Each structure stands twice: as structure tokens, then as C-alpha cells.
Amino acid sequence: xxxxxxAPAATGAGPLFEIRGLAKSYDARxxxxxxxxxxxxxxxxxxxxxxxxxxxxxxxLLVGLEPPDAGSIRFDGIEIVGLPESxxxxxxxxxxxxxQGGALFDSMTVRENLSFPxxxxxxxxxxxxxxxxxxxxSEVHLDGIEGKFPADLSGGMKKRVALAxxxxxxxxxxxxxxxxxxxxxxxxxxxxxLILETQARRKATAVIVTHDLALTRAVADRxxxxxxxxxxxxxxxxxxxxxxxxxxxxxxxxxEEPQDVVAATRRASSAASRExxxxxxxxxxxxxxxSRIQTPTTSWPRSTRSAAATDESTPPDIATRTRPxxxxxxxPIPARRWP
Numbered sequence: 001x002x003x004x005x006x007a008p009a010a011t012g013a014g015p016l017f018e019i020r021g022l023a024k025s026y027d028a029r030x031x032x033x034x035x036x037x038x039x040x041x042x043x044x045x046x047x048x049x050x051x052x053x054x055x056x057x058x059x060x061l062l063v064g065l066e067p068p069d070a071g072s073i074r075f076d077g078i079e080i081v082g083l084p085e086s087x088x089x090x091x092x093x094x095x096x097x098x099x100q101g102g103a104l105f106d107s108m109t110v111r112e113n114l115s116f117p118x119x120x121x122x123x124x125x126x127x128x129x130x131x132x133x134x135x136x137x138s139e140v141h142l143d144g145i146e147g148k149f150p151a152d153l154s155g156g157m158k159k160r161v162a163l164a165x166x167x168x169x170x171x172x173x174x175x176x177x178x179x180x181x182x183x184x185x186x187x188x189x190x191x192x193x194l195i196l197e198t199q200a201r202r203k204a205t206a207v208i209v210t211h212d213l214a215l216t217r218a219v220a221d222r223x224x225x226x227x228x229x230x231x232x233x234x235x236x237x238x239x240x241x242x243x244x245x246x247x248x249x250x251x252x253x254x255x256e257e258p259q260d261v262v263a264a265t266r267r268a269s270s271a272a273s274r275e276x277x278x279x280x281x282x283x284x285x286x287x288x289x290x291s292r293i294q295t296p297t298t299s300w301p302r303s304t305r306s307a308a309a310t311d312e313s314t315p316p317d318i319a320t321r322t323r324p325x326x327x328x329x330x331x332p333i334p335a336r337r338w339p
Contacts, residue, residue: 108150114165223236
């Protein structure tokens with residue numbers, strides 16, 4: 001199986017990835033609900049969607065970092081769902097992943113970070129590794145920083161080094177998880193240019209999860225808009241930009257959701273967490289409701305006691321103030337004799 005996976009298809013025919021019925025849940029909460037799509041060779045597919053919609057989960061499933069609950073993932077014609085870890089390693093030689101935070105080893109220099117996958121897969125001398133590290137840094141326009149540590153690098157430089165490491169084994173596909181998160185617009189534009197350069201130079205397939213609409217417009221051949229566990233839209237960028245779907249068009253324009261969608265989301269959220277909502281409401285009521293708690297101020301002469309204080313259960317000459325009674329539950333004030 002491993003040798004079959006290692007060797008690219010002789011004809012290069014058909015899609016690189018073919019996904020059918022992909023489903024994934026966490027703690028009984030469905031995240032992906034039967035995705036069906038393909039990823040063509042050499043294309044740039046951008047996966048968009050709200051936070052928490054399952055975009056990054058989809059990437060992890062594609063490279064075998066997590067198993068799906070149901071469905072099929074075929075890479076270059078080979079089913080990878082259910083493969084043991086040893087058989088997935090050859091797949092990961094051909095499919096690299098750029099993690100959102102870069103995932104650089106803080107205790108290693110840039111050279112050591114880039115050489116790590118080269119040593120893991122073996123077959124290279126130290127001289128060859130050094131040459132490959134220099135090539136990779138040149139590709140991402142960071143020549144001469146081999147001796148620096150990640151702490152010495154800016155956010156954009158860390159992303160570039162992480163991209164260089166992802167390209168170390170010359171993968172056929174690169175999966176990008178939020179490659180421009182936390183970067184300024186100019187640095188984000190440089191990352192977009194690197195993605196385009198990588199595709200042009202290597203004819204690589206790119207799958208990009210992002211919220212960056214400028215990056216989307218720069219690199220996307222097709223857009224997949226993930227909503228409620230399914231792709232609400234899957235097609236060319238031009239069609240997405242001219243779509244009449246109000247949710248998609250508002251997302252691409254960076255506008256608020258239509259009020260009817262917002263209301264429906266709130267109703268669903270309220271129904272899903274009824275007990276939490278009721279608990280929160282009770283806490284709010286408790287915090288705002290007040291009762292008069294009797295607090296003695298001082299001891300006055302017996303002659304100043306009011307007629308209402310003749311009952312021994314009621315302290316004389318008391319001052320009252322408001323206090324949230326439900327938050328501070330005290331036992332009744334016991335009967336007390338005054339001088």
C-alpha cells in the first residue's frame with residue numbers, strides 16, 4: 001500500500017482528492033454533515049465560512065490527522081480513511097499542511113526547523129540538507145536567516161519559514177490553515193504572492209482556509225462556502241461574487257447577516273441551550289432584585305426605643321439599606337436584647 005501511495009498516478013487523470021459523505025461530530029454536536037466535493041490537480045480551492053463552521057476540521061480530515069465519523073476520502077484514487085498511521089506517512093510526503101500558528105519548534109533554529117522533515121524521511125547527507133534549506137529560504141525570500149530562532153522573527157517571517165518547511169519534501173498539495181491571520185495587509189499580500197508563486201513553480205494544488213477576503217480574491221480558482229455542516233456554495237470565484245444568495249454575498253462583502261438569519265440563529269441557539277439561558281436569566285434577576293435587610297446601627301438608650309421595637313424579635317432603632325438578597329442568602333436575624 002505504501003509504495004502505491006508514494007508513486008503519483010501515471011496518467012495524472014481525475015481529481016487529486018475525491019470526498020464523499022464526509023461527516024464529523026464533537027460531543028454529539030455535528031460539525032460536518034455529509035460533504036461531497038472534489039479537489040482538482042493544480043487548482044486553488046478556498047474554503048470560507050463563519051468561525052466554528054468546520055473549515056479547519058476539513059483540512060485535518062484531508063491529511064488524516066483526525067478520522068471522520070463517516071464518509072470517504074480518496075487521494076489520487078487511494079482510499080485513506082481507515083489507513084494505519086504507517087500507511088498515512090507516505091500520503092503526508094505528498095500533502096503538506098501549513099498550520100495556523102506556523103507550529104515552528106521554538107527551541108530550534110530556522111535551519112533545524114527546515115531540516116526536520118528532511119531528516120525524518122531520510123536519504124540526504126548534511127551537505128544536501130544545507131543546500132535544500134538555502135533553496136527553501138530563497139523561495140520565500142528569507143535568505144541568510146538560518147541561525148535565527150523563531151523568537152527573533154516577525155509574524156510574517158514565521159509564516160514564511162513555516163511555508164518553507166511545508167515545501168521541504170516537494171509536496172503535490174499544500175493545505176493552508178488561516179495563512180494570513182494576525183498579519184498586516186501588506187504582509188498578507190506578500191503571503192498571497194508566495195502562494196501564487198508556489199503554485200506556478202510547482203504546479204501544486206492549494207487548499208486554503210481563510211477569513212481574509214483580499215487573499216480569497218487574489219488566489220482562489222474556486223470557493224467553497226461552508227455553512228451548517230454543508231457547502232452552501234461551491235464554484236468559481238466569479239460566480240460567487242455575483243451570487244444572489246444573501247448569506248454568501250453579505251459574507252463576501254463583509255456585511256452583517258440579514259436580520260432574519262440573525263433571528264433564526266438566535267432562536268436556534270436559545271432552543272439548544274434552554275437550561276443555560278434560564279440559569280443566566282435567574283442570575284440576572286437575582287443580581288437586580290433587592291430586599292431590605294435590617295442592620296443595627298448603634299445602641300441607643302432604652303428611652304429612645306420606639307413602640308414598634310417592643311417585640312424582642314425586632315432590634316430597636318434600625319437602619320435599612322438595599323442589598324441583592326438572592327446573592328447573599330443569610331439566616332434570619334436572631335432575637336436580641338438591647339441595653
